Amino acid sequence: MINFLILPILVPLITAVILIFLNKSVIAQRWVSGLSAFVTVILSALLVNKVKNDGIQTLNLSNWDAPFGITLVSDMLSALLVLTTSIVAFACIIYSFKGIGEAREKHHFYAALQFLIVGVNGAFTTGDIFNLFVFFEVMLMSSYALILLGGTNIQLRESIKYILVNVISSGLFVIAVGYLYSVVGTLNMAHIAERISEISGISQPGVISIIGIIFLIVFGLKGAIFPLYFWLPGSYYAPPAPVMAIFGALLTKVGVYSIIRTYSLFFYEDGGYVQQVIMILAILTIIAGIIGALAYWDVKKIIIYNIIVAVGVILFGVSTMNENALTGSIFYLIHDMIIKAALFLLVGLMATISGTNNLKQMGGLIKNYPGFSWTFFLAALALSGIPPLSGFVGKVLIVQGGFSSEYFIGAAIVLASSLFVLISIMKIFINGVWGEPKTYANEKSVPYKQLLIAPVILVILSICYGVGADFVYPYISQAAESLINTNIYIDAVLKE
Amino acid sequence: METIMSILVGVLFTIGTYLILTKSLIRIILGTSIISHGVHLLILTMGGLKSGGPPLLGIGTTTFTDALPQALILTAIVINFATTALFLVLSYRAYQELGTDNTAEMRGDENE
Numbered sequence: 001m002i003n004f005l006i007l008p009i010l011v012p013l014i015t016a017v018i019l020i021f022l023n024k025s026v027i028a029q030r031w032v033s034g035l036s037a038f039v040t041v042i043l044s045a046l047l048v049n050k051v052k053n054d055g056i057q058t059l060n061l062s063n064w065d066a067p068f069g070i071t072l073v074s075d076m077l078s079a080l081l082v083l084t085t086s087i088v089a090f091a092c093i094i095y096s097f098k099g100i101g102e103a104r105e106k107h108h109f110y111a112a113l114q115f116l117i118v119g120v121n122g123a124f125t126t127g128d129i130f131n132l133f134v135f136f137e138v139m140l141m142s143s144y145a146l147i148l149l150g151g152t153n154i155q156l157r158e159s160i161k162y163i164l165v166n167v168i169s170s171g172l173f174v175i176a177v178g179y180l181y182s183v184v185g186t187l188n189m190a191h192i193a194e195r196i197s198e199i200s201g202i203s204q205p206g207v208i209s210i211i212g213i214i215f216l217i218v219f220g221l222k223g224a225i226f227p228l229y230f231w232l233p234g235s236y237y238a239p240p241a242p243v244m245a246i247f248g249a250l251l252t253k254v255g256v257y258s259i260i261r262t263y264s265l266f267f268y269e270d271g272g273y274v275q276q277v278i279m280i281l282a283i284l285t286i287i288a289g290i291i292g293a294l295a296y297w298d299v300k301k302i303i304i305y306n307i308i309v310a311v312g313v314i315l316f317g318v319s320t321m322n323e324n325a326l327t328g329s330i331f332y333l334i335h336d337m338i339i340k341a342a343l344f345l346l347v348g349l350m351a352t353i354s355g356t357n358n359l360k361q362m363g364g365l366i367k368n369y370p371g372f373s374w375t376f377f378l379a380a381l382a383l384s385g386i387p388p389l390s391g392f393v394g395k396v397l398i399v400q401g402g403f404s405s406e407y408f409i410g411a412a413i414v415l416a417s418s419l420f421v422l423i424s425i426m427k428i429f430i431n432g433v434w435g436e437p438k439t440y441a442n443e444k445s446v447p448y449k450q451l452l453i454a455p456v457i458l459v460i461l462s463i464c465y466g467v468g469a470d471f472v473y474p475y476i477s478q479a480a481e482s483l484i485n486t487n488i489y490i491d492a493v494l495k496e
Numbered sequence: 497m498e499t500i501m502s503i504l505v506g507v508l509f510t511i512g513t514y515l516i517l518t519k520s521l522i523r524i525i526l527g528t529s530i531i532s533h534g535v536h537l538l539i540l541t542m543g544g545l546k547s548g549g550p551p552l553l554g555i556g557t558t559t560f561t562d563a564l565p566q567a568l569i570l571t572a573i574v575i576n577f578a579t580t581a582l583f584l585v586l587s588y589r590a591y592q593e594l595g596t597d598n599t600a601e602m603r604g605d606e607n608e
Contacts, residue, residue, distance in 0.1 A: 130568055137575045144582060156590045157602045160521070163583055167528045168516070170579075171535045174572050178535075181565070182542035 005057045005074040008044045008082050008121045011036055012089075016114035026105045030097050033110040037090040040117070044083040051079045052475060056482065056492035058127070066494045067191040073127035073493055076479035077330060081124045081257060084334050087461065088249045088341045089117045095345050095454035096242045098447045099352070104149050104240075112149065113246070115142035120250050124257060127493055129180065130187050132258065133173050136222070140166050143251060146243045147235065158238035165231040169221035176214040183207055190493035193265040193486060212267035212274045216259065216281075223255025225315060226284035229308050233292065236304050241348020244300070248307050249341035253333060256311055260318050260329070264483040268321070279319035283410050285312030286417045293424035297359045299347045299432065302424050303340070306383065309417055310336040316410050317398035325401025327480040331472075332394030335465060339383050339390065342458035343425075346376045349451050350432060354440045359428060364437030371452055373433045375459050380429055382462050384422035390466035391418075501541040508534030521587045521597040525580065532576045536569045 015036035022028045051057055057074040060066060074082070093113065100109060119139025126132050144166075147159045181187060184195040196208060217228065224232045236247055259278070267274045289308030296302050314336070317329030349372060354362045366373040378389070385391035395418060402411030465472060482488045508530055515527025543565030549557035551566065591597050 130571070134571060134575070137579075141578065141582075144579075148586065151589065151593070153593055156586070156593055160586060160590060160599070160602065163579070163586065164516070164524060164528065167576075167579055167583070168531065170575075171528075171531050174535045174568075175538055177568070178539040178542040178565075181539075181568075182544075187564070 002059060004043075004050060005047055005059055005072055005079075005125060008040055008047065008086060009118055009125060011040050011043060012114040012117040012121065016111045016118065019111040019114060020108065023106060023108055023111075026102055029105060029110045033093050033114060034090075034097070036114070037086065037093050037117075040086040040121075041083070041090050044079070044086045044121075047074060048076075048079045048083050048475065051076050052478065056489065058493050058495075067186055067188045070131050071127040071188060071190075071493055072125050073190075073489070074125055075482045075489060075492070076475060077257075077260075077483065078124040080330070080334060080475060080479055081253070081337075082121050084337045085117065085120050085124065085250055088337055088458070089113070089246065091341060091345070091454040091458050092242045092246045092249075094457075095245070095348075095451060098450040099242055099345075099348065100240060107149060108145070109149060112142045112145040116146065116246065116250070118142075120254055123254050127189050128187055129177055129189055129192065132189075133170070133177060136173065136254070137170060139251065139254065140170070143247065146246075147239045149243075150240070152238075155238045158235045161231055162235035165221060169218055172214060172221070173218045176211060176218055179207075179211050179214065183211070188493065189261070189265055190490040193490055194494065196266055197269065208267065209273055212263070213277065215262050215267075216274070216278065219255045219258045219262070220281070221255075223252045223259060223311055224285075224308055225311060226281045226288055229285065229288065229311075232308065233301060233304050236307075237300055241345060241351070244348065245341045245344035248304070248344050249337045252307055252311055253337055256314055256333065259315065260483065263318065265486055265489065268486075275319050275321060278315055279407065279410060282312045282315035282319055283413055285309075285315065286413055288312075290417055290420040290424075294420060298357045299350060299359060299362075299428055300344075300357050302428060303343050303347055306343075306421060306424065307340060309421055310340070313395065313398060313414055313417065316414055317394075317401065320398075320401050320405045320407055320410075322401045322405050323480060323484055324397050324404065326483055327477055328394045328397025328399075328401060330394075330476050330479050331397060331469075332391070334476075335382070335390040335394055335462065338458055338462045338465065339379060342379050342455045342462065343376075343383065345451075345455040345458070346372065346379060347428070349446075349448070349455070350376075350428075352451070353446050353448065354432075354438075359431045362432040362438070363435035364433075366433045367437045369448065371456075372448070375452070375456055376433065377429060378463065379455070379459050380422075380425040382459070382466065383425055385418050388463075388467055390462040392466060393469045497545045498541055501537060501545065505534045505538045505541065508537070519598050519600050521590070521599060524599070525583055525587060528583070529576075529580055532572075532580075536572060536576075539565050539569050539572070 019029055059072045061070045116139055119135050122135035126135055144163055184192050186192055220228045236244055286309055289305050292305030293302050314329045314333050317325040351357050382389035382391050385395045399411045399414055512527045512531030515523045543562045548559035548561045549555045551560045551563035
């Protein structure tokens with residue numbers, strides 16, 4: 001079926017509209033959103049399979065030919081990211097059943113969550129630069145709703161900052177699109193790429209590099225790279241755990257995906273200037289993230305700063321622009337989406353059980369909660385990249401690519417970052433899980449077993465992803481293939 | 497004509513940036529509105545300001561202005577409108593709950 005690649009966008013959209021009318025009945029909302037999320041997972045898995053067998057899928061909406069209408073493009077990278085998004089969303093929805101509270105559920109929590117999935121899946125699938133902006137806004141609008149829902153003081157305070165930063169970065173995005181349109185006269189991404197290579201010749205004219213830097217600023221604001229990450233620690237701290245998990249796993253990764261997509265398509269011919277900027281920023285991002293992750297004694301803050309480290313590692317792999325490192329980056333991107341969601345859910349569970357975020361007031365969780373503790377231990381090892389688990393392959397390929405392109409300092413910093421990530425996450429484990437058991441006030445009322453289901457699913461998945469790297473590798477290398485040889489992408493969109 | 501428009505857009509951005517860097521919340525929201533006006537004018541300018549008929553087929557001219565930037569602006573305006581509405585309601589709620597519109601007083605790390 002030719003319309004297949006629109007289904008991961010369409011199913012959540014229709015579900016969200018239905019959920020708006022069901023807001024009184026919490027049970028119905030849970031069933032509808034859970035089932036629909038499950039269907040989305042199945043559909044996106046089928047989409048990955050289809051892209052694997054038949055190559056890049058494109059869909060011209062309403063029968064206008066490629067550069068004139070909006071084209072949806074699903075190459076292996078977007079199909080894999082759509083699949084990961086659906087899985088993460090499914091896990092977060094399951095966690096929300098017990099973890100978010102009825103008051104929020106009655107005020108359109110699930111509808112907003114489904115709209116967020118629409119935005120993220122759309123941003124991964126679109127082949128039109130302005131349509132990407134629109135899907136960004138769909139995603140951001142629902143994230144505003146999710147970050148605000150509940151209206152506690154900290155949420156009000158932090159969402160002001162979050163919305164302000166995103167309004168400005170959306171303005172910059174439109175400016176960048178305007179500049180690009182005035183230079184190349186088209187909005188279809190494949191067609192833009194073709195036009196840019198036509199006008200550039202040996203080296204790109206300066207204006208393309210400038211537009212490249214504006215895009216880097218825009219997507220860097222969304223994806224939290226070094227000088228533009230200042231909004232993230234506060235904003236992600238405010239909402240409850242499932243929202244935090246979905247933000248940490250998906251929102252910054254959309255920015256990273258956009259950087260990967262635009263840089264591999266548009267801005268690769270300028271003699272390495274933009275690449276150098278990205279590389280330096282990526283290294284600084286890693287360092288900034290590590291400093292934050294080591295500094296705090298707050299479980300949520302530690303994981304939040306680990307997002308920033310991971311964004312830096314992925315971007316370093318992208319900026320080296322060789323095949324190994326790009327494959328590694330994609331490997332690491334998918335691993336990071338899954339494991340960050342798992343860790344946020346686990347940390348949320350930890351904070352619910354102990355009633356505090358402060359590590360110094362926790363201790364001895366392993367005595368009463370062994371299931372939670374060992375899940376957390378495995379997630380921590382996977383995050384820092386211990387060999388059989390999922391973080392390993394990606395990082396190895398990134399480091400290998402970095403060394404083979406002779407970027408020794410950057411690759412060494414990526415290696416060292418693993419150590420510091422392990423220290424920061426083991427700090428949670430040693431102080432929170434080991435030690436003298438303490439009594440916590442609201443221990444009894446926590447539906448511990450139900451809340452543990454979602455993170456366990458994610459951690460098992462992440463272990464399978466690491467152990468079965470041989471099975472996943474052909475998919476990932478196909479994704480990297482269309483980034484390195486962009487003609488595949490361009491020809492698929494502008495066929496004949 | 498494009499030069500004058502570019503200068504105007506620059507002025508709008510300057511004012512917007514200045515307002516966003518102030519402390520009062522309502523000034524910040526006004527600043528974002530002014531910046532978005534600048535953004536919309538910029539798209540229109542970047543699409544070219546050559547003279548031609550409005551993009552309506554019923555009009556009997558041979559040259560038309562570029563229709564694409566107008567569609568982009570229309571989309572961007574609506575999105576911006578929604579965001580601004582949300583932002584205004586949020587600042588109203590924040591004023592009710594936090595009792596201040598001074599962003600310097602909205603600090604702190606404590607979880608309340």
